[in-house]
Amino acid sequence: MKRFTFQRATTIREAVQLASADGASYYAGGTNLLDLMKHGVVEPGTVVDVRRIGTREIFRTDAGGVLIGGAATNSAIANHHLVRSHYPVLSHAILSGATTQLRNMATAGGNLLQRTRCPYYMDASFPACNKRTPGSGCAARDGFNREHAIFGASDSCVAVHPSDMAVALAILDALVHVESAAGARRIPFAHFYCLPDNDPQRDNSMRPGELITGVELSPYRHYTNGWYLKVRDRHSYAFALVSVAVGLTLSDGVITSAAMALGGVAAMPWRVPDAESALIGTRGDPASLRAAAEMALDGAIPLRQNGFKIDLAKHAMLRALEYALVAT
Amino acid sequence: MTAQIGRPVNRVEGVEKVTGSAHYTADTPIPGVRHAVLVQSEVSHGHVAAASLEMAARQAAEAAGVEYVLTSLNCPPLNHIPRDLTWDLPFERRPPLSDLTVQYRGQHMAVVVADTLEHATQAASLMRLEYQSSPAVLTARDASDTYQPDHFVKLTEEKLQDRRGPHDEPDGKIVSALFTTPENAHYSIELSATIAQWDGDHLTVHDSTRWISGERRVLAAYFGIPVEKIRIIAPLVGGAFGSKSFMWMHVALCAVAARAIGAPVKLVLTRDQMFTSTGHRPPTEQTLRLVADDTGRLTSIEHHTTSATSMVAHFCEPAGLSTRFLYQTPRLVVSHTVARTHTPTPCFMRGPGEAPGLFALEVAMDELSYVIGVDPVQLRIANDAHEDQTNDSPWSARHLLDCYRQGDQRFGWNERPTAPRSLRRNGVQVGWGMATATYPGRRMPAGCRVTTANDGHLTFASATHEVGNGVRTVMCQIAADSSGMPLGRVSFASGDSSFPEAPYSGASQTTAAVGSAVYLTAQQWKLRVLTLAAHELHCATTTLDIRDGMIVGPDLTRPGIEVGEILAGFTTDLREQLNFACASTGAPDSGPVSQSFGAHFCEVEVDEEIGRATVTRWVAVMDCGKVINPKLARSQVIGGITFGLGMALLEQVPYHPGTGHPLGEYYVPTHADVPEFDITFIDSADTHLTPMGARGIGEIGVCGVPAAIANAIFHATGRRLRDLPITLEALMTPFDLEEIR
């Protein structure tokens, strides 16, 4: 690993100031950044520790929602009574990711910002990776792409975003609070991630030096029914091949609102608005659920090795809906 | 006297292991140790440009903290190793760092030595080498350089090309299929570690090795120094499963580096390097042809295997060896073809041959059971072999039919509906499958010494290896029973070449080999004590015995005399007679064949919507001779089954297509992947092989497991899967919009 300067910030202001140095990276849990540094994929000259800047708390907002501090650990979020009570699908999604040890280290901000697990990205000895080295090509397009995208990919990049937490935040229409030396702003979750298009180096719409200070959950996204389903190659401790987050609101047995998102299929959690609309007004009968699952995969484009993800995602979506109807 | 053999004694090194005070190689504190990091090739075939190697070495040498950079440009030539030291082992004849050629991706190109691990790692990453790439042959299918070895490693009777019976295949019911198994990695959690230290011309090597005696000889040969000047220490080894030994080049390079800088050097392989630098199980393609009459009696078996080796060493995965004898058949053809490829050197991996070979054979037998219309267990029983047909010899002990019957009964197999897709539960398909297991009973010569302390505490020692097999515990049990001393008064030390020689810890032979030496030595010790005691006590030696640490005999004036008391009365010279070494021979050359057998029965749930197979319960009944320690034996078999589960459902190394560049993660089973286990031992002594009656149990657990799982998956789904690992894509059904549920 290349030498770097380690700085510990004690306030948000100090953090964003330190991060204005060239080649600076924020450091929280380290579960992704340190791993990538060991692989030689990223080589920050300065590492700014942001775990003790006052953003670890999880509390109820005045509006009746919940604000999760950017440095709150995944475990703390998943186990927090506010999350378990009002947003259990978020708890479920977080707990489906990684392992207890990793969840104890990883933070909300770090989880959102983790990079793809594409093996070409993570191995600096592969020359062709546009996300790592713009303009170098994409080895995965015609290479090993079993784990890659079926939505939103471009000629320049077919990677998927690996976060489970993000898929749940997508159906909760969370708000990402960020701050930089230029000030603070809030990014609606639907606008947080970017598709690769021609600039796969950008995973998200954050600006240089911006720091995630919190993730806000809306009081208007309490679902009566929800589920997170994750399909992977072994029974635990593996990233998703496909995952689904479902949030439904039922009133007298009728679905009055529905939010579904797919994970493991794109560079961002993939909302499926048409399928969601198709469920509204139904009673969640088998035919309606099945039709919604089918519709959710409209427009999916397989690569050479990942075509199975299309049917898998339909199966997973259907099952997640069925389980959600039982899980209140 | 309470016999210790057969008791579920806790591991003697257990307290150290659960408190973190157990020492493995990399834990050894060596003052002034330097850290070494390997640089490996990034192309599969070609050569490195000398100028780039020189420049990269210079760059690394100038980096912070670096003391030495070893490459083929400055590596002192190592001697070639004579064949009689290494026989037909997968050992690279070309010494490491001897030229600029590259024969596989992952080949060692340099060793960077620095004062700290961080400095060495950083400097190594600076070495960007330029290669002249040549076309590489990466799979057996693409290889034109192939050969057919005669036998497996040392034993000429393990014929890799074999036939018997009529030349032509008879008519009948036929099963013919192609099976493939992928590359598998040992994936022991302990990363291979070596610490080399010179003191003048004496070399001490701490190494996570399972072959102390061999390593000592090979290092002596490499450096051209007498064996007596080399000491190998392997305190504990964190799992080997067939990897880890002198065969891997980094051990010698670590010693070269240490000599060059005149300081001890520690080298720990990275996890990535473990895939290319300490062997692997090569991929196989196997064709199986079974022919049977209408009742299911086999009339012909053909088993043809192709596997791959590197360009610089020979290894053949002997998948067809068990097929030669497992079932009664008048006609047999077995062949093995090895293809030379530009891939790292493979080697033995738990159940070498048996693991992939029984996958093919036992799935083919399952297929045959359906063709004939007979229960899979009944088919095996109908074809049970009466003797070892490869040499017309009887087995010393064979209780395979008991294994089938007990397994059948414990599992509840008689309730199995024959037709596939008959069982369903909670929305998933359920299947039951079984397979036969077998593994040879091996025993090589071994030595043991005993040292008697003044208080009567005995320490037995042999240069064997505690790799998790429980050898240190089991040897204490054998020594206690054979000497008559209580378990608490005997210890067993391993892991040091200054102890009497022992064979490699492999081929499941440690209990048999070292156990026999311990048994003999302890027996001899008792005889010596009693002879000396008889003289002191004025009675005949033959009337005395030692039980629970007491000398007893009808002519004694007391019911028993503590051994310690008698020893206290001996002069120093007499007590010296109780410190000595014994050697035991290998298995007898002729006579019955020692072989272990077993039966696996398992249930697998297949969730066809998300393509997931879950192994829910497992029954295994094993005939492995006398079980010295049932607690440890059970653990070994469970470990083997778990190993086989990984092979069946999870393990493969993905590569960037057309290259030898591995990608991604290698999945082994987690806590969440394993079933409930029900393990039984027939526990019938095989005294032909060893005086204690033990055979080996380290590997038989994995044998047959992938087939049992694949057969259960067939029973659950109707899909006959012959390519490992069985992944989601093979199990998932298409999504049907119209399906009514």
Added chain:
Amino acid sequence: MTDHTITLTINGIERLVETDARSTLLDLLRERLQLTGTKKGCDHGLCGACTVTIDGERVLSCLTLAVSIDGSSILTIEGIADDDRLHPLQRAFLDCDGFQCGYCTSGQISSAHALLHEHARGDLSAASFEPPGGNVVDGPDILSDNEIRERMAGNICRCGAYPNIVDAVASCLRDGRP
């Protein structure tokens, strides 16, 4: 080159340690402090062998920058026993044969030790959500074997001691020890 001096309380003893900024806690423990009970199995967060407890929570020391935990309190495997008295978990691992080669054992026990207090304070796992319809606000009173397996899934054992490890952990949960 050591460019930082940090204070760590390790197994109750405060220590001033010089470290390279790049050094992981794992390498610091093993190479600088000779606390070799914690093991390196992969160095990339894929096996759990390096599990220790920092400020009361179990983490992977191979992905922890030592400089980032200046002032923290660390519990390693060496600190789990009470001098000569084994922790009930360690006793259970011995009796249940919860290890073979022993290399992953420090991590398994460190994880299991943390699991006991995680359960005591009502933490969930993914298994707590199965089957659908369960009460995840309160969480499980009793941990099923499935729960234990999921909570331990971050610790790989190649020797396959898994069922014995689960038995050892379950025995300590049964006995209600903290």
